[in-house]
Amino acid sequence: MRTSWADLAANSAAENAGPGSSASNAGTSNTSASARVYVPPHLRNRPPSAESPAPAHSGPASGTGPGPGPTANAGSRWAAPRNDCRPGYGGGGGGGAGGSGRTSGWGNRSGGWDNRSREREVNPFGDEDDAEQAFSEKENTGINFDAYEDIPVETSGDNVPPPVNTFAEIDLGEALNLNIRRCKYVKPTPVQRHTIPISLAGRDLMACAQTGSGKTAAFCFPIISGIMRGQPAQRPRGYRAVYPLALILSPTRELSMQIHEEARKFSYQTQVRVVVAYGGAPINQQLRDLERGVDILVATPGRLVDLLERARVSLQMIRYLALDEADRMLDMGFEPQIRKIVEQMDMPPPGVRQTMLFSATFPKEIQRLASDFLSNYIFLAVGRVGSSTDLIAQRVEYVQESDKRSHLMDLLHAQRANGVQGKQALTLVFVETKKGADSLEHWLCLNGFPATTIHGDRTQQERELALRSFKSGNTPILVATDVAARGLDIPHVAHVVNFDLPNDIDDYVHRIGRTGRAGKTGLATAFFNDNNASLARALSELMQEANQEVPIWLSRYAARSSYGGRNRRSGGGRFGSRDFRREGSFNRGGGSDYYSAGNSSGGYGASGGYAGGYGPGVTSAWD
DNA sequence: AAAAAAT
Structure with a gap:
């Protein structure tokens, strides 16, 4: 489940050292999961009883168990680049939520306070630098700090705390500061500059910002810092339940893994423990991780509901709730689960807990739903990193369905010529359906292009393997459904191809x-045809906003499409969205008590110069 | 209509 370059290197090294992973794979099959005692639904979710026998590990923050070190990883067989398009296919079970290499810390699981110092915490930083050099492109955090100065920022809400300019201005604590240095973060990104003070002030937040803009750190730093300096948690002594203090939810398993990896770095040697739980992987290892103690739980909704219904996790001590890709989390497919977790279990209500919602886009309807989870929140919109310089070159080409494959082939041939040091530049191809993904992958392979695919019909092992193989450059083409559309931070993706355009412009974004x-710069190519007519207007507007050249034929489509209301961009301009509380129609609706007249103290100008406003004419465009 | 997310 580790996905970084460091892991690849580590796994690769382990692989070369010997075939030791096969034995451990054998031990992690799914069969053991079924040994769990079945708890009938009516007995599930009973409140933790104070009378229950106290487990040995009920104290706060006992030592952090040995993390998933360079575990025997089921997916490490991709090492040999072959024409086989899914390297490592059938490479063995296990994998998933960590191979059995993790269980070496078993003896410590009853450890309370006294074990804290004895347990050794695996350094999550590894030797990433070495691995990064494989791309011969040293990039530090990968963030181009010079591009920050002109990023527009807009805030609204009551008494917005001023942003900070340096990490030193805020006392996050010594251990956390050390990790910030280890991450080579020199100065905070815009979303961090604003989010951290807001969060440290205890305020709720709805934030529009790209993943990759430092969003994960923006919500992790205050959470970790808050847990470290907060009262030691007087956690109830649940029979088996654990009581995390913070919950971070995300819509895909891979994104949860990614957040977990980052959070582990930020919390290294802070005694704050981060555990991840998601579906598709055996639950037993996740249960053991939880039993060792958890302060911050990163999870996908389905698995969390399962854990809640088994009464293995209680949310009653939650102080911080963060939803990543919040607009996806609140759309039709997810909303019931999220409401169940946030409103119908034992989580403290808004105002008691602190809630932070993040997404690159925030449609108005979603903002309305989301406000149920928030209390007197601050709205923050951060423009794209480099929004003024347009780092993504967007192209749209008219391609009939029947021509798409050969057209893709042309693009890939051109790309191949630009390969970097023998490695082809990474190309991410989005398609509409899972079947379409498999079939395109197969076709690419037949035609000599090493491709793999990630979508919801593949097993979790296959998904993780595909992602690793892609990231490593061994399979430089990844065909994906929307499962990979959000939040995944894959360095070095040079080209995104919208083989099938999505129906929603936000998905395109x-x-x-x-x-x-x-x-960094990137290229995005979209195949457009009559089937995408409904997207024409939004797409053409979006490209105009980004100073991209809009083909004449697309403008004609856009003009033709009747009042594109449905697909109008939900947000505005350089931001993913703007605060829906500022829309006159909403305020007239009667919910305007704490938000008057669409302006607020200290809301603007934090990044200097930029006034954050829209002219009246522009504003009307978003009504 | 499709995708994602629990077993």
Whole structure:
């Protein structure tokens, strides 16, 4: 489940050292999961009883167990680049939520306070630098700090705390500061400059910002710092339940893994423990991780609901709730689960807990839903990194369905010529359906292009393997459904191809955001035809906003499409969205008590110069 | 209509 370059290197090294992983794979099959005692639904979710026998590990923050070190990883067989398009296919079970290499810390699981210092915490930083050099492109955090100065920022809400300019201005604590240095973060990104003070002030937040703009750190730093300096948690002594203090939810398993990896770095040697739980992987290892103690739980909704229904996790001590890709989390597919977790279990209500919502886009309807979870929140919109310089070159080409494959082939041939040091530049191809993904992958392979695919019909092992293989450059083409559209931080993606355009312009925004990340340039090519007519207007507007050249034929489509209301961009201009509380129609609706007249103290100008406003004419465009 | 997310 480790996905970084360092892990690849580590796994590769382990692989070369010997075939030791096969034995451990054998031990992690799914069969052990079924040994769990079945708890009938009516007995599930019983409140933790104070009378229950106290488990040995009920104290706060006992030592952090040995993390998933360079574990025997089921997916490490991709090492040999072959024409086989799914390297490592059938490479063995296990994998998933960590191979059995993790269980070496078993003896310590009852450890309370006294074990804290004895347990050794695996350094999550590894030797990433070495691995990064494989791309011969040293990039530090990958963030182009020079691109920051002109990033527009807009805030609204009551008494917005002023932003900070340096990490030193805020006392996050010594251990956290050390990790910030280890991450080579020199100065905070815009979203961090604003989010951290807001969060440290205890305020709720709705934030529009790209993943890759430092968003994860923006919500992790205050959470970790808050847990470290907060009262030691007097956690109830649940029979088996654990009581995390912070919950971070995300819409895909891979994104949860990614957040977990980052959070582990930020919390290294802070005694703040981060555990991840997601579906598709055996639950037992996740249960053991939880039993060792958890302060911050990163999870996908389905698995969390499962854990809640088994009464293995209680949310009653939650102080911080963060939803990543919040607009996806609140759309039709997810909303019931999220409401269940946030409103119908034992989580403290808004105002008691602190809630932070993040997404690159925030449609108005979603903002309305989201406000149920928030209390007197601050709205923050951060423009794209490098928004003024347009780091993503967007192209739209008219391609009939029947011509798409050969057209893609042309693009890939051109790309191949630009290969970097023998490695082809990474190309991410989005398609509409899972079947379409498999079939395109197969076709690419037949035609000599090493491709793999990630979508929801593949097993979790296959998904993780595909992602690793792509990141490593061994399979430089990844065909993906929207499962990979959001939040995934894959360095070095040079080209995003919208083989099938999405129906929603926000999805398009998320997809092309997989390239041009963190201040680097990228290319996004879309195949457009009559089937995408409904997207024409929004697409053409978006491209205009980004100073991209809009083909004449697309403008004609856009003009033709009847009042594109449905697909109008939900947000505005350089931001993913703007605060829906500022829309006159909403305020007249009667919910305007704490938000008057669409202006607020200290809301603007934090980044200097930029006034954050829209002229009246522009504003009307968003009504 | 499709995708994602629990078993």
